Structures are given as structure tokens and as C-alpha cells.
Amino acid sequence: MKKTLKIVLYLIIGAAVGLLVSSTARSIGGDVSTDRFYMWVSIITAIVAALFIILGVFQYRRVLSVAKDYLKYMDEDSYDKYRYNKHNEIQIYSIIGFVLSLVSLAIPLITYYNLPVILFSSTVYIMSLIFLIKTTRLVSKLYPERNLPQPSDKNYTDKLLLASDEGERHIMTTALYKTFSLTQVGIFVGILILIAYSMLTGESQIFSIIVLGLLMIVSNMKYYSEIKEK
Template structure:
């Protein structure tokens, strides 16, 4: 097939994808604005400013989560389409780079969408209950779980020629490292160490912020501080136990 025709075909598909994505996003924003207006109107008589703030945070995080999940789904479908017959779109070296980067990009969309949807669901459950917002957040949360579950199996579809373990395998990490070459193992271990270090700093800063919040507002965050402290202890103990000489 003519490379120019392939390029034009890809551009048309990308344009249609962006157009559909925009329409879906506008639909979500319209629904969210309607929910915000109706819910705020019903909240008169209570602490309206606080209710509106929590409601706004919940709706905003739900919209962002929905957008990321939809974007991830489009990228997921696009990647599988290319993977079926990549020679129509690019050479082998370009495809190797494309599928590797797209797989990681889709994982980011899935994880962030899941976390944001969980936060948006927690707000109406804990602070200000609103049925319509709760249902809106719950639907996005369920979709994010389904999408995240599907993305965990994506790597096996992208690399059918390699003997990669299933995500449900109890020794998944060890088998994945064995199936990877030296360069891949170096990239993974470097990324994991940087992530571990960042997580420890994040937990420590989180504990300090919770202590400051408790002192300034008088609202005790002891339970959260204890939980974060336990997570920090366990993760550090696990890490240094794994790397010590056997």
C-alpha cells in the first residue's frame, strides 16, 4: 500500500477519534454542570459553601477520570489494531518502540483514572452525600476497574512471541524478570528504585502535612498518620530484606 495513503488514513482516523472524544467529554461536562447546579440548589439550608466545594471536587475528579479512561480506551483499541498488522503502518523497529511506549502510556491512563475515580467516589460517601453524584462517580469507578483489568493483560497480546507470565501468576514478578533481557531488567529495576524512593518521600511529606493539619484545625488525623507510618515501615523492611545477601 502507498505510504502516503496509509499516512492520510491514519490522520483521518485520528481526527475522528479526537472528534468523538471531544463530544464525549462535552457530554460529561454538561451532565456534571447539571448535577452541580441541581445539587447546590438542594443544599440550601446547610453549609452551602462547604457542600459546593466538596461537590465540585468530586465532580471535577470524576470528569478527569472519565476523560483519561476514555482516552485510554481509544489508545488501547488503536494499539491492538496496529498490532494485528503493524507492517501496514510502520517498520519493525518503529513498531517495537511504538508498542512499548503506548503500553506504558495506557497503563498511566488506567491507574490515574482508577485513583481519581476512587477519590471522587469517596467524597460523597464520607463528606457530603448526594445520590446523583454518587451514581455518577460509581459508574466511572466501575468502568475504570474493568479497563484497568484489561490493560494488565495487554502485554501478553502485544508480545505473543515471548513467554511472558500471566498477571495472575503468584510468581509474576520473578518470571517477568527472567523473561526479560538484561537491558529491560536494568530499565525496570532503575524505574522501580526511583519509584520506591519517591514513594517514601511522599509518605513522609504526607505524614508531616497530616500532623500540621491536625494541629491547625483541631481535627485529629492520628489514624491516617498511623496507617501511613505502618505502610512506610513495611515497604522499607520489605525492600531491604529483598536486596540483602541471601
């Protein structure tokens, strides 16, 4: 799983760097065919998204099959670990598939118009959206003995923490803080890249920079207002 995620991360970084180089070259007078490049980025991204959705659906069906009679496959302790890890894997598959499919659809809608590519990307996007919705209900199917809240419930975070034991709360809060820190670094690097892109190409990215800056401010304000002494 980790190896697969690393490969996908490298592909995404490579595509982003290639897109930046292609756009920059075109803006300064190069002969790079950005429309063709955009088209292939969109197609490849949609294919990768579809693969993640297929892998996710396979794991989804597998874990539900095991859950029906897990004693046929493993003991109770092993099953607790198995369903916990599989649930997280499936969530990763669904999120990656959804985001990549959205990016794949956005590229032809913004940069060029190619009906077959748009139809293909739209199909993958709809599939990823349906699968993402299904995965939000997976936790209640894997833990029917626990009164876990649904993501659509009001005050979902508070209810989830109350339904979790001390060990689970520690894991979740640690993971959330690491994610928060990584997100802040990512937004900051994104702002720097957009500034560099604007300076190199002459194409202003002020709106995107402002949006990312506001997101960084709001997320920090939310975090520190939540953890301050009340």
C-alpha cells in the first residue's frame, strides 16, 4: 500500500512539474504543445483514478465478505486489526480516486475543449463520487456493535471522539495534528510556486494566491481557537 502511494505521489509531482515547465515554455515563446500535453495529463489522471476506484471496490467487497463470517478466516483480535486497516485503505483509495478524477475533469473544462476526454473524465468522476459516498457508510457496517456516528450527523467530530476509547483518540489526534502541519506546509509551498509561476510566465495567479492565503489563515485560526483554554 505504501509503495503504491509513493508511486502515485511521484506521478502527481512529475505531472505537476511537467505542466509547469510546459506552461512556462509556452509563455516565454517555446514550441511546447500545451493542449496535447493537457489532454494526455487529463487522460492519464483519469485512468489512474479509475484504477484506484477499481482497487477500492475490490477491497470494499472483500472486507464486507469477510465481515459476514470473519471466524472462517481469522480470530477476533486479528479481525479487529484487519477491518481497521482495510477501512483506512479503502478511504485512501476513494479519496485519491475522487481527487484525481476531479482534476482530470477540470483540465479539459478549463484549458481546452475535447468532448471524448470530457465524457471519459466525467464518467470516472461520477464513479468516484458514488464510491466515495458508499465508503462513508462502511464504518457502520464493519462495526455494527458500536454506536458510531455518521459523517452527516451534527457534531460528528464530538460524537466520534466520545464513541472512541483513549487509544483511538490518541491515534486520531496525533494523525490530525500531523495532517494539519503538512497541510500548512503544502499551502505555503503552493503559494511560493504560484508566485514563481506568475513571475516566470507573466500570467497572474493573484486570485489563487489570495484563496490559498485565506485558507491558511482560516485553518490556523480554527485550530488555535479550538485548542485554546476555554
